[in-house]
Amino acid sequence: MENNFLSLIKTCRSVRAYKPQPVPSEALDAVLEAGTYAPTGGGRQSPTIIAITDPKYRQEIARLNAEVMGNNTDPYYGAPVVILVLADGSANTFVEDGSCVLENMMLAAHALGLGTVWVHREREIFDSESGKALLREWKLPETLRGVGAIALGYPAKEAGQPAARKQNYIVRI
Numbered sequence: 001m002e003n004n005f006l007s008l009i010k011t012c013r014s015v016r017a018y019k020p021q022p023v024p025s026e027a028l029d030a031v032l033e034a035g036t037y038a039p040t041g042g043g044r045q046s047p048t049i050i051a052i053t054d055p056k057y058r059q060e061i062a063r064l065n066a067e068v069m070g071n072n073t074d075p076y077y078g079a080p081v082v083i084l085v086l087a088d089g090s091a092n093t094f095v096e097d098g099s100c101v102l103e104n105m106m107l108a109a110h111a112l113g114l115g116t117v118w119v120h121r122e123r124e125i126f127d128s129e130s131g132k133a134l135l136r137e138w139k140l141p142e143t144l145r146g147v148g149a150i151a152l153g154y155p156a157k158e159a160g161q162p163a164a165r166k167q168n169y170i171v172r173i
């Protein structure tokens, strides 16, 4: 079946090279708002979305993420915006809630001609003392746990083709 939204899903690929140009605020707002409309367990809206454009914190979060990997690369591939998704660790669906938020934002960004990639290791960052210090600085509760992040910006090159879907991905009973 052909449909614009279905084709959007199929063409949404991870972007690992970004132009330095900033994301217009209306587009960023639209992406963030799309995240807030994700489903959440029990309708608890456990996630908190943190959009980082301030170069000081953009650099700090990259440093902390790279530290978890044990290197000094930029894990967000030079993207001008990093969007962190954390969630209330006391909600038993915090990982699933945050994951739905991340996916909504990735699809919304793609619909607006922006690129994203999910970047991992936010759990380690915000379970650490350095991450908790950032939460205090941002006046956010230390009970927030990291779920993931997306790098956001204009793609610097064409997205490749998706990998072939594995055999037996879908089972019909």
Ligand SMILES: Cc1cc2nc3c(=O)[nH]c(=O)nc-3n(C[C@H](O)[C@H](O)[C@H](O)COP(=O)(O)O)c2cc1C
Binding pocket: 012, 013, 014, 015, 016, 117, 118, 119, 120, 121, 148, 162, 163
């Ligand atoms: C939970 C999760 C963690 C991921 N972590 C990273 C990451 O840290 N860095 C990265 O470049 N891509 C990361 N990715 C993106 C995957 O590598 C990517 O989706 C996969 O290779 C398929 O490529 P495609 O999105 O272009 O189809 C992650 C994806 C998910 C769902």
